[in-house]
Amino acid sequence: xxxxxxxxxxxxxxxxxxxxxxxxxxxxxxxxxxxxxxxxxxxxxxxxxxxxxxxxxxxxxxxxxxxxxxxxxxxxxxxxxxxxxxxxxxxxxxxxxxxxxxxxxxxxxxxxxxxxxxxxxxxxxxxxxxxxxxxxxxxxxxx
Numbered sequence: 001x002x003x004x005x006x007x008x009x010x011x012x013x014x015x016x017x018x019x020x021x022x023x024x025x026x027x028x029x030x031x032x033x034x035x036x037x038x039x040x041x042x043x044x045x046x047x048x049x050x051x052x053x054x055x056x057x058x059x060x061x062x063x064x065x066x067x068x069x070x071x072x073x074x075x076x077x078x079x080x081x082x083x084x085x086x087x088x089x090x091x092x093x094x095x096x097x098x099x100x101x102x103x104x105x106x107x108x109x110x111x112x113x114x115x116x117x118x119x120x121x122x123x124x125x126x127x128x129x130x131x132x133x134x135x136x137x138x139x140x141x142x143x
Contacts, residue, residue, distance in 0.1 A: 028059035030132035045070030097129035
């Protein structure tokens with residue numbers, strides 16, 4: 001698996017937020033993102049948050065499932081994921097991962113706890129974003 005150190009581009013609408021927003025950045029070709037996808041489908045979008053999912057590529061079975069679960073879905077070409085971006089009505093933002101461990105079946109994901117802490121005015125803390133970086137080939141560093 002590729003290193004997970006590439007930064008993600010921020011959600012494009014962060015400066016226009018007037019409510020509590022959670023944006024889930026997922027790669028459809030990443031097992032970590034697939035674990036988060038299954039988690040989001042099971043828990044459904046929270047009615048007290050505006051929840052978006054941004055995908056790197058169209059994956060036909062993901063989009064309708066996420067929409068039925070209450071999420072707004074966009075294909076934006078995110079370069080790495082999964083990552084959670086939270087924003088509030090006063091312009092505050094937080095970005096991080098879903099768990100202190102690599103997201104996969106059986107690993108507890110902490111997005112709801114992060115959202116509740118953020119809304120209460122507390123930082124969710126430092127949660128590393130484990131996942132998959134872009135699959136674009138990188139130039140070799142060896143001479």
